Amino acid sequence: MNICPHCQETTRQVKVGRTKAGSQRLQCQHYPRRYTPQPKQQGYPEQMRQQALS
Ligand SMILES: [Zn+2]
Known part of the structure; x- marks a missing residue:
């Protein structure tokens, strides 16, 4: 089911x-x-990025 991020509609x-x-x-x-x-x-998961930065 797709939900519009603008109006939260799932129809049309x-x-x-x-x-x-x-x-x-x-x-x-x-x-x-x-x-x-x-x-x-895109890229790595957040956890891996945190490890790379530390
Ligand atoms: Zn909409």
């Missing part, structure tokens, strides 16, 4: 293609903005 979420990273792009038909419901995690 239309697929509009993909990002360069390959994530699904959706567009809410209640609110004319495109968004990525599940952005791909």
Whole structure:
């Protein structure tokens, strides 16, 4: 189930293609903005990053 981050609607979420990273792009038909419901995690998990910095 995809939830619009702008209006929290789960209905009328239309697929509009993909990002360069390959994530699904959706567009809410209640609110004319495109968004990525599940952005791909970039780089390392936060815990590994903390270890690298310390
Ligand atoms: Zn919306």
